[in-house]
Amino acid sequence: MLDLALVVLALLCLVVALQPVLFAGMNLPLLRTPVPDAGAGGLVSILIPARNEAANIARTVRAALASTGVPVEVLVGDDHSTDATPEIVRGIADPRLRLVPVPALPEGWTGKNHACAHLAEQARGAHLLFIDADVHLEPVAAAALAAQARTSGAALVSGVPRQVMGSPGEMLTVPMINFLLVGYLPVPMMRASRDPALGAACGQLVLVDRAAYHAAGGHGAIRETLHDGVRLPRLMRAAGHRTDLVAGHRLAACRMYAGFRQSWAGFSKNAHEGMATPRALPVWTALLLLGQVVPWLLVPAGLFGLLPFMAFAAALAALALSLAARAAITLRSREPLPTILLHPATVLVALAIQWNVLLRRERAGAATWKGRSYPVGGA
Incomplete structure (x- = not known):
């Protein structure tokens, strides 16, 4: 009986591990880097909400001002910083740069959404490019994203920036962003459909058509969320x-x-708006543990002769598929190579974060970020 159970478990791992491999093989060729086109298009407003970002803001602003291929304006929303953020921005002399004080945070809003909404009201561009204050644009980025929006007819275009990881702790957490997007989002269906459930973006880098954004309600329509990367594309769809x-x-x-x-x-801070729900998290836990973690436990057991041959072969194949998916996504997104072998630990850490948020949600009642507390609702 035990041997049969082990064979069934290993075969189940193999089936579950196959899915992100198939999705990565389908998605990676479709997720291309856009390039600027000949028709430069109109003004792009680069909008940067900033709260106590003195360590990052100068480099971020200078990179945005170095944009080529389209005319740009750069607006920095100073969201009541208590450090030198506004002084640093004022010290950068460029007529295309504006420092925009963000009004006091109204009740029912999260800070980033309020700052983004206020910046969007001040912007003049045909496209609005929202970036976080720690995102450093390449010179072609604004023109390339605007070109993709024009050629695809999309009112919102997003991409995951190259994730810089300077410590093992970051390597155990950050790589899940690309793995989940590439390994579990069916990009062909996303592009063929306007179903809100298929909407996905990375809140670090989001370009929107200004008219469509305002018509849909903009950040004001998702004012309570901490996860604009999920909610804004769904709103637009x-x-x-x-x-x-x-x-x-x-x-x-x-x-x-x-x-x-x-x-x-x-x-x-935004887990309760993603996986950490009573219905979603058990499913994600089963998928990720079976496909990405359990094979790493079964294969050593098989090497010591503790598994039937069929179970060992299936577990070995599942582990190879898990590594293949992680390696392909890592190499394509230019993430650190050690994250490939850290992958099962990264999955365990991600699940620990989600379960910790879900189990503590009723007791904590709030999420805290940038010195502000927000009630956790069912967004």
């Missing part, structure tokens, strides 16, 4: 617009967090 994803690793770079503690807190 619900309003009848297309959204698109591209390869963003050659368009921008971002170091999201410094170390494990920041990474844990950062991924925890």
Whole structure:
């Protein structure tokens, strides 16, 4: 009986591990880096919400001002910073740059959405490019994203910047962004449909058509969320617009967090709007454990003769598929090579974050970020 159970478990791991491999094989050729086209198009407004970003803001602003291929304006929203952020921005002399004070945060809004909404009201561009204050654009990024929006007819285009990881703690958390997007989102269906459930974006780098954005309600329509990367594309799709994803690793770079503690807190803040729901998390747990973790346990057992041959062969194949998917995504997105072998630990950490948020949600009642606390609702 035990042998049969082990064979069934290993075969189940093999089936589950096959899915992200198939999706990665389908998605990676489709997720290309866009290039600027001959028709430069109109003004692109690069909008940067900033709260206590003195360590990053100068490099971010200078990179945005170095954009080529389209005319740009750069607006930095100072969201009540208590450090030198506004002084640093004022010290950069460029007529295309504006420092925009963000009004006091109204009740019912999260800080980033409020800052983005205010910046969008001040912007003049035909396209609005929202970037986080730690995102450093390549010179072609604004023109390339605007070109993709025009050629694809998408009202929102997003991509995941190259994720800079400076510590083991970041390597144990950040790589899940690309793995989940590439390994589990059916990009052909996403592009063929306007179903809001297929909407996906990376909140670090999002370009929207200004008219479509305002018509859909903009960030004001998702004012309570901490996960604009999920909610904004779904909002645009619900309003009848297309959204698109591209390869963003050659368009921008971002170091999201410094170390494990920041990474844990950062991924925890919007977990309840992603996996960490009572219905979704058990399913994700089964998929990720069976396909990405259990084979790493079964194969050593098989090497010591503790598995029937069929179970060992299936587990070995599942582990190879898991490694293949992680390696393909890592190499394509230019993430650190050690993250390939850290993959099962990364999956376990991601699940630990999600379960910690779900189990503590009723007791904590709030998510905290950038010195502000927000109630956790069912977004």
